[in-house]
Amino acid sequence: MKLKATLSLLQAIIGFSLPVQTTSGLVVGHAASDAFEVSEYLGVPYAVPPIGSLRFQPPVRYTGNGTHNATTFGPSCIQPPVAPPTNDTNHAPPQDLGVPPSATAAFASEVYPANEDCLTLNIWTKPQIGEEKKAVLVWVYGGAYVSGSTRLPTYRGQFIAEQTDVVVVSINYRVNIFGFPGNPTTPANLGLRDLRMSIEWVRDNIKLFGGDPERITLFGQSAGAGMVDFYSFAYPDDPIVSGFIEMSATIYGFPALTEAETNDRWFHVTNLIGCGNATSDDLDAVTNCMMRKTVDEILAGYDPASVPITPSPYGPVIDNELVFSSYMNRTAARGGYLIGNTENEAGLFKLLQAPQNESYWTDFNNRLYTCANIFRIKQSVAQGNPAWRYRYFGDFPNLVLTTTPPSGAYHTAELGPLFDTVNQSLLASTPAEVSVGIYLRNAWSSFAKDPQRGLDSFWPRYSENGTERTLARIGFHNKTVSLAPGNMYDNVCRWSYDGVSAPAPLPYIHSS
Known part of the structure; x- marks a missing residue:
């Protein structure tokens, strides 16, 4: 208690976070903007910059004794070029969806600096009050495995840390050809390996920031949720983390890619850049050529037309080391699952x-x-892991994307309320929206504090009897939460899944 009182007094007097000696060196942060009592440490390196001979290679742990000015975000990992506008109405999205001005304000984003030297993480903590050792939420961004960055304003973790007595960490990992290259001469799944190394850093250092290394939960959305799910199977015996939150993606909806298709994509790019292709006599020479190219040269030959959002041409690939050729009989890490x-x-x-x-x-x-x-979810329950299910319905005026037809609760719609980062410049959040955001933050943090039982006071865990009221409908009809039968929306399900191929229609069974 004396330590907490000292920390609280120092925080009040100097208004910025105390330096922390980590395996990466002395980290000097500052007070988070708009959350003065939260200490913010930005751009902390967890891996050696993957440049030069380390391009297209697994991450190498960073250790150092220097001092890091952790007051600004590090660069984003390399982002792909954007396809130029087209007048081809056969391929362009419709232009009459009714996009309101508030959507432009809410989703406008500046262009952030990107660099191969991007393997950094960010920490938000409030150690002067609450638990001595706080649960830790580690954020994994989405972006179709093609793009994404911890720099996005939506993902700032200070408000979750301020309001819920947890430590929040966000991590950068490599994406697109730099994170999932498909190169047959080098190891696969670099982005997934980046995630693992960042979690190892958290395990080794988070206690110094007031966190509990025994209570780490991964939470991700879209491709970030896919990363969380692939991680749960990649490291089942030593996951380090004990909770898994998967928002809008699982390995079954978005399965692993095959080695052959990722190899084809790799050689498509190498050929465009002038480094050779799959018929080259020396494939190592193709790799060496790619290592010598500048980022701009690689992006110039990237062929944006071959990089759609869905399905993504990048992502975890079957290597039978971290990503496997079958998931039907594989056991995931022990822990709680919120999906x-x-x-x-x-x-x-x-x-x-x-x-x-x-x-x-x-x-x-x-x-x-x-x-x-x-x-x-059923697989998790069958393996003896507690699992909770939710469906998000929040449809709020300042987050509307389209009006014809209404966008409703679309992909990513819950992130602003969850992080409490909804843009208020044109339209303020409604009282219902504020309540939903508070509920999300409290539920997610309670899960992190105890992935086995932490959500029991919010809604019941899923059971194999899908008729019980175990589905949390969050934001349904502008109510914060209402419960429904666990299988309420499952009567439409007519596909089989294996985690390595596209969902297949189930055979029709005639019932007499």
């Missing part, structure tokens, strides 16, 4: 893909999210 999706994931993708009819988008929501999720 769910939004009511209308397609509401975002309608802006990103070619026009489709509504039956296509209904199938999209059911096949890739609702039904894939329940398959994963």
Whole structure:
């Protein structure tokens, strides 16, 4: 208690966080903006910069004795070029969706500096009050394994740390060809290996920031949720973490890629850049050529047309070391699992893909999210892990993407309320929206504090009897939460899943 009182007094007097001696060196942070009592440490290196001979290689642990000015975010990992606008109406999204001005304000984002030297993490903590050893939430961003960064304003963790007595960490990992290159001459799944190394850093250092290394939970959305799920199977015997929150993706909805297709993609890029292709006599020479190219040269030959949002051409690939050729009989890490999706994931993708009819988008929501999720939840329960299921319905005026048709609770719609970072410049959050955000933060942090039982006071865990009221409908009809039967939305499920191939229709069984 004396330590807490001292920390609180120092925080009040000097207004910035105390330096912390870590395995990466002395880290000097500052007070978080708009959350003065929260200490913020930004851009802390956890791996050696993957440049030069380390490009397209697994991460190497960073250790040092120097001092890091941890007051600004590190660079984003390399992002792909954006495909130029097109007038081809056969491939362009429809232009009459009714995008309101508030959507432009809410989702406008500056261009952030990107660099291969990007393997850093960020920490938000409030050690002067609450538990001596706080549960830790580690954020893993999405972006279709193609893009993503901890720098996005939506992902700032200071408000979760301020309001819920947990430590929040966000990590950068390599994406696109730099994180999932598909190169047959070098190890695969570099982005997933980055995630592992960042978790090892958290395990070794988080106690110094007031965190509990025995209570670490991964939480991710979209491809970030996919990373969390792949991680749970990649490191089942030593996961380090004890909780897994998977928001809007599982390995069953978005399965692993095959080695052959990722190799084809790698050689497609190497050929465009002038480094050779799969028919080259010396594939190591192709790799060496790619190592010598500048980032700009690689991006110039990146061929944006071959990098759609869905399906993503990048991501975890079967290597039978971390990612496997079958998941039906594989055991995931022991721990608690919180899995769910939004009511209308397609509401975002309608802006990103070619026009489709509504039956296509209904199938999209059911096949890739609702039904894939329940398959994963049932597997978790069968393996003896507690699992909770939610469905997010929040549809709030300052987050509306489209009006014709309404975007509803679209893919990513819950992130602003969860992080308490919704843009307020044109429209303020409604009271219902504020309540939903508070509920999300409290539920997610309670899960992190005890992934085995922490959500029991919020809603019941999923049971094999899907008729029990174990589905949390968050934001349903503007209510904070209401409970429904666990299988309420599963009558549409007609696909089989294996985690390594696209969902397949189940055979029709005639009932007499």
